[in-house]
Structures are given as structure tokens and as C-alpha cells.
Amino acid sequence: MSSFIKDPYKFTISEKDFIKVNFSNHLDWDKPIFNTIKTNIRDYLRPKQANKCCYCKRELGYDIKDVDIEHIIPKSEYSNFSFEPKNLALSCPACNTKKGEKKILNKKIVRYPTHSKNCTIVHAHYDNYNENILIHNGCVFEALSSKGSNTITVCELFRLKVVEQKAKVKISTKNKNSQLVNLIMSADQEELKNAMVELMKRIK
Template sequence: MNIGFEKIAPTPGYPAGTTAAALIGLTWESRANVAIAFRGGLKLALRTVQLGRCCFCRRHLYDDYATHLEHFVDKATFPRFAYEIRNLALSCGTCNIRKNAYFSTWDRRYRFMTRNFVGPVLIRCPVLSVALNSCDAFPAIPANFSWVNPHFHNYSQHILVARGWVFEGQSPEGRRTIRSLKLNEVGQIERRALAERLEARGGALSMLVGAISVLDQHRANDVKDAIIKVIRRRREAAKASGGN
């Protein structure tokens, strides 16, 4: 199935009116003009280079409000990487929520496991295969990451996406990403969305055209089931309307 892009390349530059030096010391939530310009400009640049697709599941990004400028390496743990372009990518709301939930659970477990450590505890992050010191630079080679990184890994070498949004891990990084983000639940979301899109179409011919257009993404049986559901709902609605 078409995944749109393999990795974010070339890496976008700093948006007009911004520089790395000007962003030093600013929090991600800063309302400084340079921070606002950076977030807005980078979001537009990433949407172009990512071909409008989520960096994790490769589904199309639709409404802007549901598109998240995602920190691959957690900005709460590593605030110095908040404005590092190679740490940022666009994700859909579903993947963003699941990643945040996984990180929260992982962090609680890590704190519990290290609660009795004597001396400084290494700073770790679930997407990193290495521990970082407070002065270390942003990791810049694929082996530094334990999940599939949209800037450093070719997606299809680690994850294959079959029709029906079935995700198959091709490497430890790919399998870890699929498991942690629950990517194989995406198919259920897409099947519901398919039925809603078909429902929104007017007549039978329009619905058929819509069904044919998504056969590259959905299995034929899933499309057939969605059409049957729409037809049944329309019949039930017509009966209810006739009975009033």
C-alpha cells in the first residue's frame, strides 16, 4: 500500500524569521514571536515533505486542528531538544494520544524501577536505545533509536502496511513501534471512517465511486461490509420516516 514517504528528507530548515540561537532557552509553549513563527512555519514545511501523512501510521492528515507537531524524543524529559527540527514531525491525533499514553506509563514504571538507585539516575526515553547525559547532543544515527524514527529510518524497511491498514513489523524497531502505538487498531478506526464517508455521499452511484476509490487502502470485504451497513441504515431511516 502507498505510504506516501519513506522518511523526512530533506530536513526542513528553520522557518523565515527564526534561528536556532534565537530559540535557545524558550519553552515549547512560549508566546514569543520567534517561537510562534517557528511552530507555524515548520508545521507547513513538514506537511509538504511528509506529503500530508502521519509520521507514524502514514494515514492522511486532514483537518489542521487534528494534526500534531510531535516531539519524537519527549520534550518534558529533554527540553533542550524542544526546537530541534530533527526531533519534530507531524502526527495524527490518534498516534499522538497513544504515544503520550505509552510515554506516561513507561515513565511511571521507570521511576518505580529506579526509586532505590543511589547516585544520579540515567536519563532515558522509550524511543531511544541509548541513555543521554545532560550535555549530550541530539542523537543523529538510526541505531540510537529503538522506534522507527521519521527522520532517520526508511519506513518500509521496518514496517509494511497492507491493505486494510494491517501493520507488519520487519525489524525490532518496527515491531516495537507497532506494539507501542497499537497501530493495528488503526484498521478499526479507518473502517468506521470509511462507512461515515460513504454515508455522506448522496446516491448509490456516488457511493459506488467512493468505494472504488479506496480499494487501494481497504480490503474488498471491508468495503463491501461498509456499503452494506450504509444501505441498511438508509433503509431503516426510510422505514422510520415512513412510519411517522
Template sequence: MDEVIFKGKDKELTSEFKTLKDKKSVSWSDEIYSNVRKTIKDHYLKEQCFTCCFCKQKIIVKSNRAWDAEHIISKSTHPAFMFEPKNLCISCPDCNNEKRDKGVLDRENRVKFPVNSKAYKVAHPHFDKYEDHIKVLVAGKLYEWKTKKGRFTYRIYGLDRFMEDSGRNSNVESGSKVEKLMKSALVSSDDYERAEIELLEELLLLYSPIIGDGIAINAIKKLRK
């Protein structure tokens, strides 16, 4: 993904920000940076084709207010990276709200912006290929993580929220196996992964009319290996 390039007044402001000794005194919402924020959102909306970097839902809404600028390394914990182009992307409000200021680095005390994939515990939109770590079965509903980094991304951006959706889904009967597995996966600590895998199997079957019976069966076979 190509990073945003600041020009003109935006470049002046972000360059001036880098020289500040007390970067904590600057707020992302400061009026002086209003056009910088618009530049960032406009760039990444186009670059990402109106698709959230983390849940991969495509939401074609051109209003900037419908999208959140995501600081992959939180601006509250690392204000120095607030306008770092490779620390920025856009995300849907749900993913942004789930992640908040949770840590994504291998070492949270880093003072220099890391520019390699190994420094991140999440699938980074600028340094990683999403498909290497997470498989989207049904966007916004069903995901399969492939790697440790994929699982961390899945957790921290709330891609397991489909489990909660399953409990509220009118198509899922109260007391059903899916509902019981969902509750087990949400409250169990020792057996979390087992319950989660069983739930994923059930959801694959539930959504098989959408994703195709063959794809669902193959995915279940892979889970059981």
C-alpha cells in the same frame, strides 16, 4: 526527509534556546514560539505530503490545528531537543496521543542528540526507511511489522489499535473468531504474538476485497513461514 531550517526571527529564538542553562523552564506552548511552531508544521506538512509519519494515513487538512508536531524524543524527558530539526515531524493526533512521552532511545540518559538510526528503538522518519520495518496493508487499519524496530514502532504509536477497531466494527459479529482473537491479543501476555498473528490473518481475509485477494493470500503465507 528534509529537516526544517529556521530563518530570521525563528533562527534567533531557537539559537537563543540552545544557550539556556535551564531548558526545562521553557514551554513548547509559550507564545514567543508561536511562529516557530507554525514554521515547523508548515514545513513538515509539505515535506510529508499531509501524511502521518507513523500510521501513513493521508489527511489533507491544511489547518495546523488538525495536526500534531511530534517530538520523536519526548520534549518532557529531553527538553534540550525541543527544537532539534531531526527530532521533529508531524503526526496525526491519534498516533501522537498513543506515543505521548514514551521512551524511544536505546539509552534514555543520552544528553547529546543522537544522529544515527541505531540509537532509536522506533523507525525514525529522518534516519530510517519506514518500508524496511513496517508494511502498510490498509492505512489506518492493517499493518505488518517486519523487524524488531518495526514492531516497537507498531506498539508505541498504537498501530495495533486496529485490533480494538475490529471489536467495534459493525461488520464483525459478536462472538466471531476475529472478536475472540482481538480480545486474546489485548489481554494475553504469554501468547500475545501468536494471537496477534492469527488476528492479522483474519483481518487480511476481512479486508481482502480492499487490498486484493492475491495480496491477502501472499501476506498470510508469509505470516505462516
């Protein structure tokens, strides 16, 4: 499986006409009138990205709040690239939020680039992710290049290690409490008293 998007979304003639008439600047992106087009973009890119975030490579959810259409080059800075196919990729809301409007170009541009030499992070359409970032245990990100390092920093991918640790603690606590409940169910009166005291400590 390819680690970059080989074929960007292709707007239909009617979609291009609709965008031309109704889009004037990046603030228009959030207008409900573009919801159908955005749904088409999401549906097209999901299989192209193996339904994974272009930055952290975690599985994307199917609720509209679980997946964002990411503008690789920020649309706030380059409004004319808001509907540029090679500027669009799917990301999880967390990576999209962390990346925000941070600058990812080495220098100003006029036309959309045909390669990623000017891009400081891993570009979903041009760069091989696996040559820039190695993921350990699904949450530890190792940079294999300067682009990989900058992507980890810009999207704060180190946050996932903390998320994973919290999830493990939660599961561990749940398992311990479950074991304690089982002990209570099978305990005699003295054991039951001790178990209840221990359970109350954990609840506090």
C-alpha cells in the same frame, strides 16, 4: 517517493535568536509566542511527509487540531531537543498521544544522534519506513523488523483496525437504513407496516 524525511526544517537566523531568548525548558513549547514558528514547521514538513502521519501514514488534516508536531525523542526527557530539526516530524494527534513520553532510546545521550541505531522505533528522519512496517488495507500493520514491531506497539497502531471496522459497520448500517427508507416509499400498506416495524427495531 522517499519513506523518510530527507531534509529537516531549517530555522532562520531570526527564529534561532527568538528561540534562544524565549525558550528555557520543554514547557515553553506550548507558549503562544511560538505559534508562528510552529506553523512554519508544519507548512514545511507537510509536503516532505506527503501530508501523512510519520507513524501510521494516514492523511493529516488541515485544522490545527488534526496535526501535531511530534518530538521523536520526548522533549520532556530531553528539553534541549525541543527545537532540534531532526527531532521534529508531523503526526496525527492519536499517534502522538499514544506514543506520549514513552522512552524510545536504548541508552542516554548528550548530543542529538546522527543515526538511529540507539532508537527503538522508526525514526522519521533516519529510517526507511517501508523496510520496517508494511501496511495492509490502510489499517493492518505488519512488522518487518524489531523497530517496526516496537513502533506498532508504542503508537498502538493496531487501534486502526478497530477504527476501520467501526467505520465499515457505520456505513453498512447507513446503507441498510437507506434501502429500508426506499422500500417504505414504494411499498403498499401491508409492506409499509412490516417495514415500519423493522425500522423501529433498528432504531432501538
